[in-house]
Amino acid sequence: MKSLMTRRDFIRGTSLAVLGTAIGFAQNPQSQVNKSRVILIRHPEALDENSEFNGPVIQQMLDEAVMKLLDQGDPAAAFRLLVKPDDIVGIKSNVWSYLPTPPEVENAIKRRLLDAGVKEENIGIDDHNVRTNPIFVKSTALINTRPLRTHYLAGMSGCIKNYIMFGESQPDYHPDNCADLGSLFNLPQVKGKTRLNILCALTPQFHGRGPHHFSRRYVWNYKGLIVGQDPVAVDTIGLRLIMAKRRQEFGPGQELPPVPKHIQLADTKYGIGASDLNRIDLIKLGWSEGVMI
């Protein structure tokens, strides 16, 4: 299904709810039972006064998010629902030099995997070498984590796009604004293995400049994590955050050029998750000032 969107559709959307419908992220309302749960957690001290990441606070945020996601009272118990002690776990990170996955997030994930009984030698963290890294080649479980940002071609880089390194050729996924990124989740090395998606909205990037689509002036300290088991639902919430920030900064019609069509197609064409806000149960935890969504 192609859902053609024009500038006029964006301008008509005078609220984010209308915009969500306008870009095809609202389809058929379903019961609460079938919804993908997504946790948005924020903490005012996730970054310190020097904008350095605060490891203990980030650990606490991840723990609270995963406990709420899985209705558990203890982080290790929650992670034991995600992985078994004999799992081989690849943490798919992101090393983009301008805005990488913070080591504090990687370390927080690894610590809880260890607490859940996974052996240290069976845990790997990688980005560019996931096709050849032995841990990822043998992996029985994957944890997907990366920062939230805009992208010249795909519109938005989130958890779906983070798996592009599992593809044999990255440019093969670029046509039509990266429309087919959802297919990555059906690759043999990946299919059925993703246990958790953590979209880092600690310092999201809402606009890009220059050859590398980065200028620090378009990064803000949102101090949040978006966590869920459904990568499409997690990205859908990330997209709404980016759209809200762009609307605030740039005005109507500038919410997100180009439209990140891969998120919707990951749902409607590849069936790997929910892009329909009516099928997403968003739970917000923690700091609410400037939450925007």
Next chain:
Amino acid sequence: MKGLAQSIPKKILGWVTAGQDAVYDRKTIYDYMDGGAEVYLAFDFRNVFVRKYKGPSRGEIALDIYDMGSPEEAFGIFSCDRQDPEAGIGQESEYGSGLLRFRQGRFFVSITASGDEQRAEKAILELGKAVAPLLGPPGSLPDLLKCLPETGLKKDRISYFHAVINLNNRFFVASENILGLGRETDCVFAEYAASPAETGDLLLIRYQNEDRTRVAYESFLKIYLPEAGPGGAALTEKRKWTMARIHGNYLAVVFEAPSKEYTEVLHSAIKFPQK
């Protein structure tokens, strides 16, 4: 590029080269850019020379010199992403928050800092001043710019490009390529001050032939402006007017003008070439 590389300073204000220089062409550019490659490949990009500098403390400066094949294409890539004040380097430039962009002849140059942008600012500007004279004589602007009406034209808000990816990153029109843009089309997008408080935008596209122009015009009206009357104009959201018309192998679209009269004024002032 080899001779050029030897002339570029290896040390500037305490910043020194780090690692090997690199050159990427149309096939290998993907190894250098995450997602930005298509923006350059939509132009006549030939190759890019890359040199990194490490600073006295932490941080890095990346010097990218893009051979865009012609001065017109160099103007194109420069013009599609212009927001900051002029820096007085090369033929045209801008600097803001650790990002210097300028064009000279057939070259487009980007110098970016990662890390402490404020600390890197002086070195970035000095490096730009050192590189610009090495890039040869100035070049000409795309001839399509001569068609633009001059009254009210914001001269630093003109963009020249070919493909829909550049249009949509500059001014989102639609999620599909409803105007049939590609390497063979020449486009200019320009912002106008209709009055001190009001603006309008003009998109002018030159197609290969009149048949393609007609197809694009009909596609645009059907998808974007279905309520347009015989004159190709309609009142759109927020009481703004949009109007599309064709002239030979040119399609002109006035977006979001304050009045129908202004769309007519702007369109009638376009200086289409005489056949």
